[in-house]
Amino acid sequence: MSDRLFEHSSQGVSRGLSAGSPGSGRRLVVEADGGSRGNPGRAAYGAVVRDAESGDVLARAAERIGTATNNVAEYNGLIAGLRLARELDAAAHVEIRMDSKLVIEQMAGRWKVKHADMRRLAEQARALVPANPTWTWVPRERNKTADALLNAVLDGGPPVWEVGASASTPVAADPTGRPAEETAPAEASAPARGWGAEVGGATTLLLLRHGETERSQAKRFSGSGGEDVSLTERGRAQAAAAARSLADRLGVAAVVSSPLRRTRQTAEVVAATLGLPVEVEPGLAETAFGEWDGFTFAEVGQRWPAELQAWLADTSVAPPGGESFEQVLIRVRAARDRLIRTYGGKTVVVVTHVTPIKLLTCLALDVPARAAYRMELPPAALTEVAWFADGAASLRSFGVPAEVPEDGEPIHG
Structure with missing residues (x-):
């Protein structure tokens, strides 16, 4: 002793x-x-x-x-x-x-x-x-x-x-x-970016949400630990459209994906277009929604009304059996730091989910995690953030969707 x-x-x-x-x-x-x-x-x-x-x-x-x-x-x-x-x-x-x-x-x-x-x-x-x-x-x-x-x-x-x-x-x-x-x-202190000169080369993360799934189409909670769903046919077309839009980006060093099936399927389409392998980063997985997984927002409100209100009011509150946004923020931030250490000064396509992209955006803007509730991110949408060596960040775009026509084939040109 x-x-x-x-x-x-x-x-x-x-x-x-x-x-x-x-x-x-x-x-x-x-x-x-x-x-x-x-x-x-x-x-x-x-x-x-x-x-x-x-x-x-x-x-x-x-x-x-x-x-x-x-x-x-x-x-x-x-x-x-x-x-x-x-x-x-x-x-x-x-x-x-x-x-x-x-x-x-x-x-x-x-x-x-x-x-x-x-x-x-x-x-x-x-x-x-x-x-x-x-x-x-x-x-x-x-x-x-x-x-x-x-x-x-x-x-x-x-x-x-x-x-x-x-x-x-x-x-x-x-x-x-x-x-x-x-x-x-x-x-x-690191200044805000915009008109000022950049200090050193930025690490650019091209944050791509996966394509459509049956659950995203039905607006159901779909996180880690629940059913590992696949892309729909339209989701595959969205992935192809996103890949086409990224093909013109020069100097992409890597394609990194969340471990979930829908993100890996999207990442594989992008990686094949760019001629790169897919690397998996566990910290980029979607929030674990616990008992809410597979239910719509309205269904959760009927079955867990008090828990849902507490979750909406406080980002440290987790769904029953799940993760809070604050817990997700910790692992997403650590994943970001690993990417910056590995690919400092380069451009990386990061295929992930709604919550990690929103929380990375909160980090870039230096706003509380609850700001994520005010962001909308469609399937296969692209968000671009540059992270600088002095700790500053620049949000260059948010939630730009891939263009897919009604027949499901991606638009080219």
């Missing part, structure tokens, strides 16, 4: 097992924070993961989450930090440090989670917690790096999600002890 099972000091309170735990032998420290300007008000989170021995920053994240309370923002910071740690080393021993006594005590199991919204977030966090974590409360002055990250995005800076080499430079402090993020000039 570790001598840090219970550690009380003026610096903080820790509960859990420390470096002697089974696993990879690596020790990571998650520093997480969240805050809102107003309570509730404009909110964001910040999180960093450090090597426990050197103190070097190995990963960091920060993002606005719309209007929320401080506590909700704190939990979002925790979830992001745990996700970063898992991407770095799922077997590592992890110490979580936060200045929120509420979150630390609730996650350590000493305090009850009473509020329904908080319970959902706590469940998401517990699903990411590694074995035998250490929970440490620290005073706010010892959590300045995460705090600076969240305030930077609240002040208009770009969202951050960096794992590995891009986040490996230690966060330096000035002589006052403040982290570099707090003292960096405003010009260091």
Whole structure:
């Protein structure tokens, strides 16, 4: 048993097992924070993961989450930090440090989670917690790096999600002890794209929704974990039309698909036209709609009226047995980061689904995930996003459908 099972000091309170735990032998420290300007008000989170021995920053994240309370923002910071740690080393021993006594005590199991919204977030966090974590409360002055990250995005800076080499430079402090993020000039934030000059080559993702299926034609929920449906004949014609429109794009480096059948069928048509293989990225799969899969919106409203209203009101709410949009956002963002690392500065056709495309659009526009409810995306529609090395993004088109005439043959020329 570790001598840090219970550690009380003026610096903080820790509960859990420390470096002697089974696993990879690596020790990571998650520093997480969240805050809102107003309570509730404009909110964001910040999180960093450090090597426990050197103190070097190995990963960091920060993002606005719309209007929320401080506590909700704190939990979002925790979830992001745990996700970063898992991407770095799922077997590592992890110490979580936060200045929120509420979150630390609730996650350590000493305090009850009473509020329904908080319970959902706590469940998401517990699903990411590694074995035998250490929970440490620290005073706010010892959590300045995460705090600076969240305030930077609240002040208009770009969202951050960096794992590995891009986040490996230690966060330096000035002589006052403040982290570099707090003292960096405003010009260091990535500007919006448009009239300004581009910084480095952009990675362009051509986001293509799959062609029509019987379920999309009938407007039924169709996600991961349900029936793996195929394209209709019209859906195949839409895929051919999309392939034809993409044939004129120069320099496409890869065709990447969700693992579901309808996307792979669409991707195969596109890849054959471009002379490329199809690569599969599991993170691009559609949302798991659980018990709602196969039902229409009206049918769900009749059978699960309260659950549907909760889902529409809060992107952290999942359908019974399914995934929330916030959970999907985490894996979609990680998939995007893998694509950028692999194909930096190149153009990639990404064949996926409604929800991943909408959430990637939300990330590009730096808007909350709930904005996805206001987007419409027909089958075989193309969305183009450029991601820049400094973290900025440019939405170049959204939801442009492939042209297919009434006889089902694609339009050429």
